[in-house]
Amino acid sequence: MADWTADEMMTVAAARQLRDGTACFVGIGLPSTAANLARATHAPNLVLIYESGCLGAKPDRLPLSIGDGVLADTADAVVSVPEVFNYWLQPGRIDVGFLGAAQLDRYGNINTTVVGGDYDTPKVRLPGAGGAPEIAASCGEVVVIVRQDLRTFTERVDFVTSVGYGTGPGDRERLGLRGGGPRVVITDLGVLEPDPVTRELTLTHLHPGVTREQARAATGWDLAVAEAPAATAPPTAHELAVLRALEATKSDRRRQ
Amino acid sequence: MAKLVSLAEGVAQLVHDGDVVALEGFTHLIPFAAGHEIIRQGRRDLTLVRMTPDVIYDQLIGAGCARRLVFSWGGNPGVGSLHRFRDAVQHAWPRPLELEEHSHAGMANRYVAGASGLPFAVLRGYTGTDLPRHTTNIRPITCPFTGETLTAVPALRPDVTVVHAQRADRNGNVQMWGITGVQKEAVLAAHRSLVTVEEIVDEWEPVPGQVVLPGWAVTAVAEVPGGAHPSYAHGYSVRDNDFYRDWDAVSRHRDTFRAWLDEHVHRAGAAA
Numbered sequence: 001m002a003d004w005t006a007d008e009m010m011t012v013a014a015a016r017q018l019r020d021g022t023a024c025f026v027g028i029g030l031p032s033t034a035a036n037l038a039r040a041t042h043a044p045n046l047v048l049i050y051e052s053g054c055l056g057a058k059p060d061r062l063p064l065s066i067g068d069g070v071l072a073d074t075a076d077a078v079v080s081v082p083e084v085f086n087y088w089l090q091p092g093r094i095d096v097g098f099l100g101a102a103q104l105d106r107y108g109n110i111n112t113t114v115v116g117g118d119y120d121t122p123k124v125r126l127p128g129a130g131g132a133p134e135i136a137a138s139c140g141e142v143v144v145i146v147r148q149d150l151r152t153f154t155e156r157v158d159f160v161t162s163v164g165y166g167t168g169p170g171d172r173e174r175l176g177l178r179g180g181g182p183r184v185v186i187t188d189l190g191v192l193e194p195d196p197v198t199r200e201l202t203l204t205h206l207h208p209g210v211t212r213e214q215a216r217a218a219t220g221w222d223l224a225v226a227e228a229p230a231a232t233a234p235p236t237a238h239e240l241a242v243l244r245a246l247e248a249t250k251s252d253r254r255r256q
Numbered sequence: 257m258a259k260l261v262s263l264a265e266g267v268a269q270l271v272h273d274g275d276v277v278a279l280e281g282f283t284h285l286i287p288f289a290a291g292h293e294i295i296r297q298g299r300r301d302l303t304l305v306r307m308t309p310d311v312i313y314d315q316l317i318g319a320g321c322a323r324r325l326v327f328s329w330g331g332n333p334g335v336g337s338l339h340r341f342r343d344a345v346q347h348a349w350p351r352p353l354e355l356e357e358h359s360h361a362g363m364a365n366r367y368v369a370g371a372s373g374l375p376f377a378v379l380r381g382y383t384g385t386d387l388p389r390h391t392t393n394i395r396p397i398t399c400p401f402t403g404e405t406l407t408a409v410p411a412l413r414p415d416v417t418v419v420h421a422q423r424a425d426r427n428g429n430v431q432m433w434g435i436t437g438v439q440k441e442a443v444l445a446a447h448r449s450l451v452t453v454e455e456i457v458d459e460w461e462p463v464p465g466q467v468v469l470p471g472w473a474v475t476a477v478a479e480v481p482g483g484a485h486p487s488y489a490h491g492y493s494v495r496d497n498d499f500y501r502d503w504d505a506v507s508r509h510r511d512t513f514r515a516w517l518d519e520h521v522h523r524a525g526a527a528a
Contacts, residue, residue: 028334051360052282052435064497065333067283069490072434078465081282081307081438082368085361090380113357119390125345127331127338129359130308133385163384175384176405 002208004235006188007147008243009207011037012235014098014145014186022095023047025135028066030145031098033246034186036062040242049094051131053079061249085131089138092178097139101146102126103157106200106221107171108144108164108182110136111157119159129161136162141183148187154220165199189215191232200224207232258428258451258474266450266478267293271302275415278305278446279312282437283333283495286487287420288312289480290452295319295517296525305414307363307438308333311486311503314340315521317353318513324354326412328363335500339507349510357391362409367438369411370445376408383407417446420484421469422491423460424453428471433463434490440467443474452480454492463491 004012014034018024020043026035036059039046048057052067056076063071072078079088088094103111112132116123136142142164146152164182165171172181182201185192191205202224203215208231216223235243261269271277271294279287291312294302303324304313310332316322318340330341344353358366365377378397388394388407397408419439421432430451432439443449451469456479471477486499506516 052284052437054435063334064500065283065495067333067435067437068495068497069284069434069488072284072490078435080436080440080467081360082364082441085364086368086379090361113386119386122346125330125337125342128327128329128357129385129387130329131360133359133387134361134379134381137383138380160384160386166384171384176380177383178380 002234004240006207008235008240009232010145010147010186010188011243012239013191013207013232014143015041015239017143017184017186018043018046018096021045023049023093024096024098025049025051025089025094025131025139026098027100027132028063030100033062034145035098036246037239037243040246041239049084049088051081051084053081053084055079055084055088062246064250085134089134092138092140094138095140097135097142097179099132099135099142099144099162101144101152103152103154104144104146104185105154105157107166107168108185108194108201109157109160109166110144110162110164111159113159113161115158132162136164136181137177137179139179141180144182144185146185146187148189148215148218150218150220153218165194169197169199189218190229195224202226203229205230205232208234258471259476260426260428260456261476261478263289263293263452263478263480266476267297270416270448270450270475271299271418272415273299274301276303276305278412278414278417278442280306280417280419280437280439280442281484281487282308282435284435284437284487285420285432285439285484285489286310286312287418287452287483288485288487289483290418290420290450291316292521292525295321295521305412307360309341310338311500314338314503314507315517317341317344318350318507319517320350322353323351324356326356326358328358328360332500332503335504339504340513343510356393357387358394358409359387362394364438364441366409366412367441367445370413371441374411376410378406378408381407412445414442414446416448416450417442418450418452419443420452420489422454422489424451424456424477425460426456426458428474428477430469430471430474430477431460431463431466433466436467440469443469448475450475451477452483453477454481454483454489455479
């Protein structure tokens with residue numbers, strides 16, 4: 001038995017995708033955990049940008065929301081919400097957009113709006129777009145972190161909240177989206193990357209102990225798999241220790 | 257100059273049935289106490305506007321104050337979904353809720369256009385998403401200089417905007433700092449405004465990064481210490497994250513929600 005969980009492997013693998021010195025637009029939840037892990041390990045100069053207007057936040061504990069006081073207290077600058085979207089995101093100043101998803105399709109299109117039924121009478125009403133559509137459009141690239149299962153990895157998303165590669169090659173260019181789109185999708189089973197030609201997400205890495213059959217069974221379309229998927233390096237003792245220390249700041253309910 | 261009023265007077269004078277009402281505050285400085293007063297005064301048929309309709313709008317929607325919601329993200333930050341919002345959308349309880357849905361960039365720009373006295377805002381946004389299909393207020397526009405296709409969204413002009421801030425002076429000049437979100441734009445976009453503050457002071461010290469709303473641009477100011485709880489006021493309080501976590505269970509069922517509303521909003525008001 002490994003002494004780490006699939007969620008920990010996913011968060012560690014996602015953190016490793018963030019390069020030191022880049023600017024990263026961080027959503028709350030899994031992206032925020034992974035981005036803070038990256039900053040506390042290999043990427044001390046990672047610039048964390050939260051849509052509440054905190055640029056260069058350096059929290060010493062995991063914020064519950066994108067507007068916790070610790071983000072403003074530690075930021076290089078706190079700007080208004082119109083400014084964060086208009087001056088910082090829209091012109092392409094942010095290298096990486098880091099997003100989650102409720103549904104994801106083979107072209108990395110993301111749904112966080114409604115599931116089932118139709119738009120006016122959905123089976124499940126989700127929170128909606130937030131900053132995601134423009135993050136997905138305008139960041140230099142997008143990293144997605146999401147648990148892989150049949151409910152989430154669907155043949156078609158019920159609603160396109162944020163565009164990945166649309167319906168395939170050339171769509172981003174045709175739509176005039178300036179950012180590069182999803183570069184990588186990190187799940188609890190492995191790592192998917194878009195095929196350079198077809199743009200279809202392809203399984204390129206499997207986490208330790210996961211088989212390609214498991215990954216295919218957790219995908220709602222006929223998942224493309226690289227000829228020889230690489231094995232993700234398991235979490236190091238250091239990565240695990242830092243991650244668990246960060247998680248402990250979140251569950252310490254009376255601290256913030 | 258802004259009038260100094262009690263919270264009950266401010267809501268009674270400025271928030272009317274059927275109004276378009278924006279309560280802003282981006283996680284920080286959310287005017288919860290004012291929202292509760294709106295519930296206590298039994299306002300109905302409101303069009304509620306807010307970028308992030310979180311717990312305060314869950315309460316207003318569950319209490320039956322809203323007919324329509326204009327928003328860009330409706331959730332309990334870091335916790336999950338809003339159950340009263342969901343119940344209204346999925347089961348029309350306690351009444352149907354019309355939605356007008358945007359992205360954050362779109363909503364922020366709509367307030368900027370409203371504050372600027374322009375009919376619409378232009379941005380790079382929404383392209384390729386399904387949002388324009390359902391929100392008719394999102395339209396393509398051609399740049400007259402480059403021919404490029406961009407996106408236009410109409411200005412937001414709320415009848416009344418309500419925000420919370422740290423301090424005001426006796427002339428109703430308002431001072432806020434920390435995460436100030438879209439509050440300034442939301443106040444300047446509105447026909448009327450009500451600002452609740454932690455304290456009213458004779459003179460204030462400047463604070464780095466402060467935003468000041470001049471008293472002549474604000475309709476009324478009410479002193480409501482702790483008026484942002486469970487949100488927070490930087491320098492005065494910290495975010496009550498436990499409340500947000502606990503709200504998930506409180507709001508999940510109609511009866512526990514009703515009991516909470518009775519105890520913490522209706523009876524709290526009677527005691528005040």
